[in-house]
Amino acid sequence: MRTARLRTVHPVLWAGWAALAAGAVLCVLGWYGVSGELYAERQLPYLASCTVPGAALIVAGAVLLTHGRSALAAARVEELYGLLVAAEPAGSEESGTAADAPLAVSGDLLMVPGGTLWHRADCPLVAGKPESIPVDAKLLAGGGLGPCPICEPVEETD
Known part of the structure; x- marks a missing residue:
C-alpha cells in the first residue's frame, strides 16, 4: 500500500540528482575553459557562465536530495502509523476494559x-x-x- 506522498517524493530526488549532475558538468566545463586562458580577464566569462552556476546547481541538488529523503522518511513513518492504527484490536474502542486489563x-x-x-x-x-x-x-x-x-x-x- 503506497501513499500518494511516496509517489511525489521520487521526482524531487530525480531533480536533485539531475541538478547535481548538471552542476558538475558546468564546473568541469568552467575549469576546462579557465585552464586554457592565460589572462585573468579572459577567464572571468568562464567563471561567470559555467563555474558559479555549476556550484549553485550543486548546492540546489544537495538541498533537493536532503528534502526528498526527509520527505520520503516522513511518508514512510505516516504509512507505518496508518498500518499500526488499522491493526488496533476491535474491542479496545468499546468500554476500555481491554486497555485496563x-x-x-x-x-x-x-x-x-x-x-x-x-x-x-x-x-x-x-x-x-x-x-x-x-x-x-x-x-x-x-x-x-x-x-x-x-x-x-x-x-x-x-
Whole structure:
C-alpha cells in the first residue's frame, strides 16, 4: 500500500540528482575553459557562465536530495502509523476494559542476559525467548535491574 506522498517524493530526488549532475558538468566545463586562458580577464566569462552556476546547481541538488529523503522518511513513518492504527484490536474502542486489563499476570520473574529489566514470564518482551533466565532475589536486591514498564512486575519478597 503506497501513499500518494511516496509517489511525489521520487521526482524531487530525480531533480536533485539531475541538478547535481548538471552542476558538475558546468564546473568541469568552467575549469576546462579557465585552464586554457592565460589572462585573468579572459577567464572571468568562464567563471561567470559555467563555474558559479555549476556550484549553485550543486548546492540546489544537495538541498533537493536532503528534502526528498526527509520527505520520503516522513511518508514512510505516516504509512507505518496508518498500518499500526488499522491493526488496533476491535474491542479496545468499546468500554476500555481491554486497555485496563494488565498485559501480563504471571508471578514468575525473568530477565534476558545482559538486560537491565526484570519481566513477568508472560511479558511480550521475554515470552518465547529461550535465552531468558529466572530472576533471583540477589539480583533484585542488588539494584542492577529495574521493573519492566510494559508488564509492571511486582518485586517478590521471600
